[in-house]
Amino acid sequence: MLPLFHAPRSRSTRFLWLLEELGAPYEIRKVDIYRAVSNTGARDPSNPHPHGQVPALLDDGVLITESSAIALYLTDKFPAAGLGPVVGDPKRGPYLSWLAYYAGVLEPAVTNLWKQRQDDQDKAQYQAMDDRLRTTLETSPWLLGDTFSAADILFVSLLQFARQMLPPHEVYDEWLARANARPALARALAKDDA
Structure with missing residues (x-):
């Protein structure tokens, strides 16, 4: 199970979508985040992201943050889904x-x-x-x-x-x-x- 640290209606929602597209086994760990636009929320001590943001993904104790890095990590981990070209593919x-x-x-x-x-x-x-x-x-x-x-x-x-x-x-x-x-x-x- 891949834990995804997630705050509703945030940048982590896109990773619920990607994980669903991949058919990957994952669990959602909801965390609170500070939302500057509305000046609401706060940093959640259970969130491992170094800046208290989302998304954050754990895989066997390894933390992956930043949207582009998580997208690449997941598509490389689940290549059969075809959502990210593998090394050697012209794309x-x-x-x-x-x-x-x-x-x-x-x-x-x-x-x-x-x-x-x-x-x-x-x-x-x-x-x-x-x-x-x-x-x-x-x-x-x-x-x-x-x-x-x-x-x-x-x-x-x-x-x-x-x-x-x-x-x-x-x-x-x-x-x-x-x-x-x-x-x-x-x-x-x-x-x-x-």
Whole structure:
């Protein structure tokens, strides 16, 4: 059993979804977190995440944190599910690139937009990010072409939480609709605050 430290309606919800997609054995360990937007909650002493955040995953006593790292760890651990290309697969490089792009480009770009602290360089970075993501999805249903992956889960989870953080392109709405129709997501959402 993989313990997932989880706070409802947070970034850890995406890992309920990924674990359901993988068919992995897991248990939910609910923890409280501080939520800056509402100024509610507090650090939970039972949460092993070094910053008191979620997600955090334990596997045989090994702690894995940070969304991109957890996504890679889980898809490597459960390769038969096909949600992350294995070493040697030609799509492995693009998959790793999208995982890193999520953490290194998308998150900072939308955070700066949300906090209204974009200078000209930030605006250019946001536009470049939008161009890359939009043109990718104009030619294929998922980030890796016809293959749904954990990278899609990371990106789509942002749209599920705050659709307005990306421009109103129809291609984003269609991507979100395709992902929202996945049965594993419905199972995950049923467990999110259960």
